[in-house]
Structures are given as structure tokens and as C-alpha cells.
Amino acid sequence: MAYKDYYDVLGVSRGASDADIKTAYRKLAKQYHPDKNQGDEKSAERFKEIGEAYAVLNDPEKRKLYDQYGHSGQVPPGAYPGGAGGAQGADFGGFDPSQFSDFFQGLFGQAGRRGGGFAGAGGFPGGAGVNLEDLLGGGIGGAGQGRRFVQNVEGELQVTLQEAFGGSDEVINVDGKRLSLRVPAGTRDGARLRLAGQGPGGGDVLLTIRVLEDARFDLDGDNLSTSIDVPAPVAALGGDVKVQTIGGAAGNLTVPPGSSGGRRMRLRGQGWPKKDGTRGDLYVRLNVTVPAQPSDEEKELYRKLRELQDK
Template identity: 35%
Template sequence: MAKRDFYDILGVSKGSSADEIKKAYRKLAIKYHPDKNPGDKEAEDKFKEAAEAYEVLSNPEKKQRYDQFGHAGASQGGYGGGGHMNMDDIFSQFGDIFGGGGSPFDSFFGGGGQQGGRSRVSRGSNLRIKVKLNLEEIAKGAEKKIKVNKLVACRTCDGTGAKDRSSVQTCRTCGGAGSVRRVTNTILGQMQTSSTCPTCNGSGSQITAKCDSCHGEGVVRGEETITINIPAGVSEGMQLSMSGKGNAAPNGGIAGDLIILIEEIPHETLQREGNNVVYDLHISFIDAALGASVEVPTIDGKAKIKIEPGTQGGKILRLKGKGVPEVNSYHRGDQLVYVNIWTPKAISKDEREMLEKLQGSPNFKPQPGRNEKSFFERMKEYFE
């Protein structure tokens, strides 16, 4: 089933501010929260759907890609876009949305609901890399294997940061909940509030003996070879995201994302204009007058085209479907061949005599306006 529009899910418009988007998500998160709707599968699905929409629209980079390419831009090639969110990801947002350590229902339900008492999950930072692609790779898509220097989970302790399993114990302060609750008396009665446990910083556990390799951090500096499948049709400056391929998080948390910035390597003879490819063809005025068959380079290799007799300089020939495809689409642009008449600068005595004889012929005198259109008129007709 096709995904719903993220703006429709949150009930906001494209021009809505960040505060308006956050307010709309907060309202839906409270309405469909699992603690408020225990056992309601439909409410849980709407809760996750709203979280996915907010995860994209609250991020300026992901929002820009979504506005330009829709769901294909938010999750190109299966990267990012909220598609890999789980409940841990969703509840990790609540520190920013509700200004506290977790669910907005913790204080009302005492942590006894479905998600109550959840310990905080740490998250690794994102990584950014640049990938250079030539025009052929952009047109056909590419698989790149890149070595990335980043923080990886410590192999000695499996990312726990502890010397051994017995060194990891439940936090005595919060009992493993990751948060502590406090009851205060007010004029309205007793109010219960929740805050991050100061002893374990929300992890719910304590380490009594640290790992010798990572010194209790759970991560070390390392190198990982990552395979990146880049879809056809990407362009200069476009960003792709691979969920969970960024820096590893301390103490076995959720890894950050890998952000891939696309750079185009200029082609020797072809120029890209959107999804179209442009080639400047230079022919002699003899070939232009008599007609000829010439070869031109394309993304797919050489192609033969026919120059009709009497072809004028500035004429645009079109090779349909020889351009660059749209991202995640079957549509492909064209190759535009601009015809330029090449005039020799140096000619022999015999050649000069032949040209002088032709110079007086009326067929070799320019006759502007006779069945000819300007360059700009031809361009307008092409794009219409």
C-alpha cells in the first residue's frame, strides 16, 4: 500500500514552520500513544506513522529531499527516511518534543503503561562522506564500496563497555528503569514527575569494572567497508542517507546515520542539463550543405545520426531517451545535439579558387528568413 503524504499525516502544509510541525506531532503522539490506547493496533500504527512523518519533516535536509522527490527522496534506495524506525527510535524523540526524559504519559500512568519505565537509549552521531560519480554511473546507478573511518562497537566487550558480564549490574538508583520519579504535593493533589536517572544517565545499568580496550565507552576508533547502492539519476549536491551506518553509540545504543553527498565528475564531451544531456557537434559547411552521417558520443556509447542536406548552424537534433533517468523512475531524458558549422582558418590556393567560384552562386548566398527559424524559436518549439 502506498505511503500517505507526510504533511497530510501531521495535518500541516508545506509552508508550516518547525514549531507548527512539532506542535502537530505532539498532538498526534498524545492522541495515539500506546499507553493511552493499550492493545489498539490501529492507534499504534498511526502513532508510528506520525513519528515517521515527523522524523523526516523535522530534519531540514530530509525535508528538502522529501519536498523535491517525495517518498523516493526521503528513502532513496532504502536509505533513511524513517522507514527503519522502531519504538526505541520514536521514544528517543520525546526528550525534544515533551522536554523530558521519555513518554508524556509517565507522570500520569506512573510508568506502568506499555512503554512505561523505558530506559534511555543512546544514539551515535551521524557521519558525512562525499562520493564522486561520472556521468555513466549517474545514468545507470552504481555500487560503491567505501572504507569509512568511524567509531565502531568494541569487539572485546561487544559494545557494553564492561570488563565482563558480571560487571554489568542493574542501577540501584532507578532499578533499571533509566528514570526516577518524584511525588510532590500540590493544591490539586499529588503530582508525579519523571526525570533521567542521575546515576546511570538513563541507561538503566551500571558498570562496576570497565573494559580494558575501550575504557568503558563501548566504542573504539576503527574502519568499516560499506557497500553503497546509489540509484540512477542522482545529481550534484543530492544527499542520501544510510540508517545505522554512522558512528556506533556508547554502551550498545543505536548507531547514527551515514550521510552521502553526491559529487558529479564533469564529462569530457557531454554536459548535463537536468535530465537532458547536451553535445556540441561541429561539422564542415560542406557536410552541412550536402548532408552526412556522423557519430556522436552518448552515455551508452557511440550513436550515428543523419545530417540532412542544407542543415543550418544552430539546429538542435534530439536523441530520445539518451539522457539521464529520473530518480526511482522509468522516465529518461533526451540527448540534445547542437549543430555548429566549422569554418577552416587556413585553406590552400586550389581550395580558395574553388570557393571563389562558388561565392558568386546564388545558392551560396545567405537568405535569412527563408524557411528558417531563429535559434530561440527552435529552442521554444523543442521544449513545448
């Protein structure tokens, strides 16, 4: 696949603010979300590109490195511990995808959606393609001297908001070793998981969980928020509408008569899991809608309504 500039992917300028980047991501993620484009491989690939671009440009350090090395044409020696850079002659002029992608997948841990880059404790943001023996300077095995380096390694694991909510089973690769782990339900962004004794030489694997932003739900403390389209007649006269919760079930929301667009309503106990076993709330914003192509009967009813309002 041809290389695409991350700024172009999100449709923002290189001087875009963090808020602009976040807004662009939300808009595009909502448009290309798999739930709205089931079976559309192009939309799925676009959604993946959008998430990858946002993961880099939303992180100040990653964005700085991307701006510096992604457009300078040559990565200087030592810029990327583990061998990447001028020492390997990694020329990124013209954004050759076979070189550029490998570099940033290593540098930013972008091994697919999951990330999964590892580095020695206190080291750099490593990548899935980096050999831990290179990171340790040949320390594993002591360059044939029979010594064993016990080393803790650190990395990040990306999960969706739904996976963080309900928990998920994951498989990661550390130094060629496949490790299984369970992300607990209710995990929050920045949470740390430890796989004791699973690192090189019996060290620990330390994982930082990164929860991806969701196009449909926002998490604020223990509460979630979302929006729902409500037909104008229901908003005017009142009625029940279905609201998709983060757990997948459809909750029932009773809209009072005379509700206007932008009104926020609450579904109790449909938010994020708390430590005490209860859950926060789900706040629903009402978007009042009218038919894009009203039928003749609907047009006539709207005309009558307009006449009543003009009197």
C-alpha cells in the first residue's frame, strides 16, 4: 500500500492544533466506523489509517519525531536506538513506504492496531521488529560468556473502548515469544499490567494500556456520553427511543414532549464500571431530525404545522 502522509489522512495542516487534530479524527472515525460500514473493506482500511495517524499526531513526542524524521530525508545515526537511522542508511526522502513505514512502526510501536512495541525499562518507545538483544547491547547470554541478562521490558497495548469496558483476551509477542494476557473489564487508559517473569532472562513485561478514542462514546470519569437522532414528531410529542449502550444492548429512553435538540438525558447505571461494582451513567444528547426526503403526506403535515405556527 502506498505511503500516505498522516496529516493528509486526517485532512489537517502541519500546523494544526491538538484540538483540530482531535476534531478531524472524531469526524472521520465516525464516518468510517466499521459498525456503520459493515462488509466494506475500503472503509475498514480507511478506519485503520485514521486510527494510526491519530495515534501519532495526538502524542506530542511522537508527532515531534514524525515531523523531524518523516520529512527530513535522512534519519541521523543514533536517533533510533536499536539500529535504525543513518547507520543503516535509512533514507526516507520521497517517503518510500517500504522504508518509512518500517521505521515508524518500530519507533512508535505501530504493529497493526495493537501497537506492541517494547523497550528495556527506562528505554525508548520500541517497536515489534526490534531485537531485544540489540537493545541490550548483546547482553543476553553475555556475548557467549554464559551470563544471563534479567531485563524488564516495557511496551504499550492499544485496546478499543469496548474492549476496555468488557475486558479482552490478547496475545503479544516479546522477543519471539507469544504471551497471552487478559485485559480486565473496566480498564482505563494508562493502566499498567505486569507479566511477572515473562521477559528476557526471567524479567517482567510491563504493559501500559492505551484506550483508543471511540467515535460513538466519550468517557469522562465514570460516565459515558453519546448522541442519538430523534425524529421531530417524537421530540414534539414525546415517545420512547432506543439507545445503543457501550455493552451492546439497546436501552430504552423516554423522550419528554417538547424536547429540543441538544437536550441531555441520563440512563442511570449504563456508564463505566466502578471499583465498588456499580457503574456510572450514560448521558444521551438529543439530535432532532427531519426527513431528508419527506413523502407527500409528510410535506402536507409540515405545511399545516407551519400554518399553525404563522397564526
